[in-house]
Amino acid sequence: MDWKALWIWGDGEESPRNEWRCFRRTFDVPAEGAELASLHISADSRYVLYVNGTQVGRGPVRSWPFEQAFDTYEVGHLLKPGKPNTIAALVLHFGVSTFYYLRGRGGLLAQLDYGTGEVGLTTDASWRTAIHRGQHPRSPRMSCQQAYAEYVDARDWDGGWMEIGYDDSGWIGSVELGEIGMAPWTSMKPRDIPMLTEEIVYPVRVEALAKVNSFKLSTVIDVRAIMSPGSEDHANHVQFTGYVATNVRASRAARATLGFLAWGECLKRFSWNGDIVGEDRFYGIMPERYVDVELKEGDNLLLIDVSSQAHHGKLNIGVYADDPMELNFVYPCAVEAESPFLAIGPYDTSVCYDHKPSRTVNWEDETYLSVFDAVKVAEDLEHERYSPWAKPIPLKLVAEADVFGLCAWRKDNVKLAVPAQLQNAVIPNGEAGVVPVFEGFDTEVLFDLGKEYSGYLSFELEAEAGTVLDWYGFEYMAGEYRQLTYGLDNTVRYVTEAGRQSYSSPVRRGLRYLALNVRGAAKPVKIYGVTFTQSNYPVAEVGRFECSDPLLNDIWEISRHTTKLCMEDTFVDCPAYEQTFWVGDSRNEALVSNYLYGVQDMLKRCLRLVPGSKDQSPLYVNQVPSGWSSVIPNWTFFWAIACQEYYEQTGDKAFAVEMYEHVRFTMEHYLQKIDENGLFNVKGWNLLDWSPIDQPNEGIVTHQNLFLTRTLGVAAEMAELAGDESGASRFREASDRLAAAINEHLWDEEKHAYIDCIHADGRRSSVLSMQTQVVASLTGVAQGERKRQMDAYLFSTPANFVQIGSPFMSFFYYEALAKVGGVSVILDDIRKNYGNMIRHGATTCWEQYPNFAENRANPDELTRSHCHAWSSAPAYFLGREILGVRSLSAGWTEVEIAPVPCGLTWARGSVPHPAGGRIDVSWTADEATGRMQLAVSHPADVLARIKLPEGFTGDIKITKLERLS
Structure with a gap:
């Protein structure tokens, strides 16, 4: 160019x-x-x-x-x-x-x-x-x-x-x-x-209609930017101590409700007119917290201790009063300021890292702590003792309204039957759906798109000038319960001009449900259409799967749809909360995509992006390209494994040689973290699963050591492809030494299991987890009798082991089971856990399993994200194990087709071939007679080794398809 x-x-x-x-x-x-x-x-x-x-x-x-x-x-x-x-x-x-x-x-x-x-x-x-x-540039951050x-x-x-x-x-x-x-x-x-798709989808119906009331006064303050100067240049955690103060001015005395949505950051405590508000006065389910207060006529001092370790760093404030009155935030000092908020601090601030030393702020600093008891009235804020820290908050850091809060919290919520005429709003026939107006209320119309999508919102309507339309997208509801997206402000505020008009949002968002709150309308609003532009990496629906179990068919479909929604310009974790390329997630997502779509260029660009983080950390960071410099060692290991698996999928040796240099670079730095006992010992975000396994962020974590042995083996294999024989020997020997050290130091002979970790202080973990035993089996570190013990745990998990808590971890569990002939256990687990998603109306795969609800305050919250591509394992394993299609050589020049019926009476489907074309499999099985009819179609240049399951006899029909020259 x-x-x-x-x-x-x-x-x-x-x-x-x-x-x-x-x-x-x-x-x-x-x-x-x-x-x-x-x-x-x-x-x-x-x-x-x-x-x-x-x-x-x-x-x-x-x-x-x-x-x-x-x-x-x-x-x-x-x-x-x-x-x-x-x-x-x-x-x-x-x-x-x-x-x-x-x-x-x-x-x-x-x-x-x-x-x-x-x-x-x-x-x-x-x-x-x-x-x-x-x-309006003063809108709040969607999320960190x-x-x-x-x-x-x-x-x-x-x-x-x-x-x-x-x-x-x-x-x-x-x-x-x-x-x-x-x-x-x-x-x-x-x-x-290629360019991403733009496919128009429509809501399937108007789900609900209500007249509602919410906060009369609200805002969101960017506390992070105030208390951590320079944090715009990165996305790391920050710590700080300090306060935010304002007056809430009321035209007359009344009882009011203060609401703090997304509570947990930037609200350590607060005082109201000098009185400290205790925890016993709060109500609501975390992270929503509310407290009732008495408004006096005139100014009411609100002083908030915003000290926090924060990623988002937002403070959401809402004020509600039943009485009609004027409510305003007012600067609490005599001088004029551009915003109504005063900051006091930071008294101390720092940037936090999980993989390198960082300083903790002084939470016990008396100068900071004394403010809360000393300030009782607004005039106290002008004392000279606060002058080094007190400053007006710039207007650009104060949102004009908390649109998320206004959509999420309803003081009044009067549900109404949906008129048939209003359904015209979702029918592209030129007729308008008319949104009614109610005196003293806002109107909420709730649209259901039928399933989750990822892309861009558009609408066409007719309204009077100045009508406020607040749109809010979320993923899940069940009956009266809506799962609000705390930590994600998934809103659009649109203020209308007069007449008929249309608008298309340029901001990507993910959602299934779309709540429209119409505010300040003097006349009904006519909606001529609501559309959503689904945008993803362009794929053909090559992969297919159907079988005699309708539940498995539904599970395969939600896995397919989830994977598609999370294929943007990279694989992403989810379309709603983050839209982030998490490096480790993408390894599993790529394997699923191989069995669905067979595309490779997106994975290639994902793999190439990762080494660009070497200036943030030679251990490579866990999401790229990103302003958050954070290391999950397993995520780097999964990236290296994915580089080798890309070669196995495509046979692209040149790419393997290219990536080997980057794998070698980071593995040499990881080997510098081996301690005197031969174990990998690192400070980092030592994550594998959300469940409460013992995986401290400093010390020796067993699952990480186990995956490192596998990654060193991968580095050796890639070194051989690159012709680096000395590197291959070095990495292979390092892998063997690490495996020996794991077996010497991390095995508990009495409990016949690998412990989870050794803490930084030398204390051996008392926790035994299924996760650690799965990885010991999968990586081959467990040998002999220990391997037999690990494999037994795969089929019968001890009740005292920490159980698997995420579909992501289930992927590795299924991999381990498949290696030892446990396909029927895989199907049972899929039916149980993914079947639970289906029973709760899922159209996409969840991030977590709900059996870990004890980690959340709200038992109705089944999972955080309802669309998470790291959870799409069934689309891979049903094709690989039930259809039986597996590669035996790099580039799939040789394949095995060996179905495993597991009680199913029939199955059929397709698996893309990386060189083009596909492999079609169809079989019927009768376990009573031991007969199977198997039909296979595959490209003629692929050597297919086809076999019936053990104990079955029958007929095999083979069709070979010539490729176009």
Whole structure:
């Protein structure tokens, strides 16, 4: 790519907080040569591209800033030869690091090349730009993993700004930042996967209608930014001590309710008019906490100790009073300030790391602690003793409203029958669904999309100007219970202009249910359509599975749908809460995808992204590219294993050799963590499962040592592929030494099991877990009698062992069982645990099993995330074990087809072949007679070893399909 374009931006800050900036350029297209035009584009942070008013695409894919990705679109068919044309782009700049973006600076880069080789257009100072005035940048963060919730006022911005005839004379010229190679985008890389899909789906019905009331006054304060200066540049945990103060001004005395949603961070304690509010006055189920207070006429001092170890770092405040009155937050000191909130602190602050030393703040500092008892009235805040720490909170850090809180908490909730006419809102037939208006209430309409989706919300409606539409998406409900997305502000606030209008959100979100709260409407709102654009990596539904057990069929389908929703520009953990590429999760997700879709380029880009984190940690971090520098050693191990499995899947030796250098680099650093006893001893987030196994973040964790032996073996295998014989010997010997040390130091002869860990102080764990025994069996470290004991545990788990708590851990359990002929146990476990999901109405696979509800305060909360791709194991194991399709050689040049009926009477399905085509299997089985009829179709160049199950006889029909030359 021969770049002539310049990076451009507008005037103002380099990296503004939550800024949407519009760019456009009108130009003449020559009469000839434009039909093969290509447009190359990138932006920091994300863009939406338009050509002559038509939306062309979104991007760029997530990437490290030193390898900034750019996209290429063929746009010749959209250009108008011999006429003026307009290219426009909306750029969403986050201004903060997330779990999928590292803060850079605002920028747009674009170049139009004609098929003749002529450069038709480049970004430079001639491009016109303006801040999107309808977008409110003071909306709160969606989550610590993501950027910002959405607040758009249609009255303040012309929605046709990207059209050809739009008058941009009031805009300014762009600022030229520099040429290709400028920091932070020091190199450019072309997009290495196809464009994502955009498939329109509609709600299946209006689920509910209600008239509601919520907080009269609310806000969200970005405490993290206040108490940890510079934290916009990273996404690590922070610690701090300090306070936030405001006056709640009431036009008359009344009883009121204070609400703190997502409580747990930034609310250590608080006082109201000088009185300390004790824990005994709170009510509500965590993380919702409420307290009833007496409002006096005038100002009421609210002083909150926000000291915390925080990731999100948000303080949600809501105030409700039954009496009609004016309520406002007011700055508590005599001087004027731009926001109504005062910060006192930080008295101490630090950044926390799980894999390297970090300092703990002084929670017992008397200067900090004394504030709470000393401040009884607002005037006390002006004492000179607080002047070194007291400062007004900038307005940009105070949200105009807590839209999540307003949608989540209802003081009044009067349910109504849904009129048939309102169902028109979800039927694309041109008729409007009319949302009624109730005096003294807001109106809530609840839409059900039928299953979870991941993408972009759009709607068309007619309303009077100034009507507030608060949209809130969530994943799960059952009867009266809604699982609110604490930690995720999945909202859009849209304020209407007058008349008929439409809006399409540029912010990706995941949801099944969509609650619309209509506020301040003088007349009914007409809804002409609500749509959702499902967007994922483009896949063909090659993999199939059906059998005689309808429950297994349903489970396979939710596993398929979950995997698809979590295939974006990388594998992601979930479409709602995080949208993060968790490195370890993706290993299992890739194996599932192999049996469903057979695509490889997305996995290849996932694997290549990981070593980019080596400057954060040579042990590689657990989510990339990310502002959170966090190490889960197992996640690095799973990445290395996935590199080797990619070679086994594709036979791509060149890629294996490329990745070996990165595997070698990190394994050499991991070997530096071997202690005097020959065991791996590290400070990190030593995670494998959510259940309460003994896996401290410092010390010797058995499951990590076990997986490291396997990873060192993988490094040896990849070294051999790369021709590094000395490296192969070194890693193989290291693996053997570590396995011997595990068997010497981590086995409990009396209990006939491997202990979970040895703590940093030398104390041996008393905990025995199923997780540790599974990994001992799976990795082959357990040998002889110990291996037989481990395998026995797979079939009959002792009751005193910690049980498996997540479908992610079940994947390894199923792998271990499959190795020892335990397929029937796999099916029983799938029916039990995934069947429970189906019984609770799941359309996607859960992150956790509900048998660990003791770890959550709310027993109705079956799991945190209801769509988590690390949980899609059934789609892999049903194809691999029940259809019996397994690879025997790299690139699947040789395969085995050996079905295992396990009491099923029939099964059929397809498995993609990595070189193209597929393997089709269909069988019927009669265990009473021992007869099986088996039909197999496969590419002719694949050597297929086909066998009937032990104890069965029957007929095998084979069809070989020639590939196109």
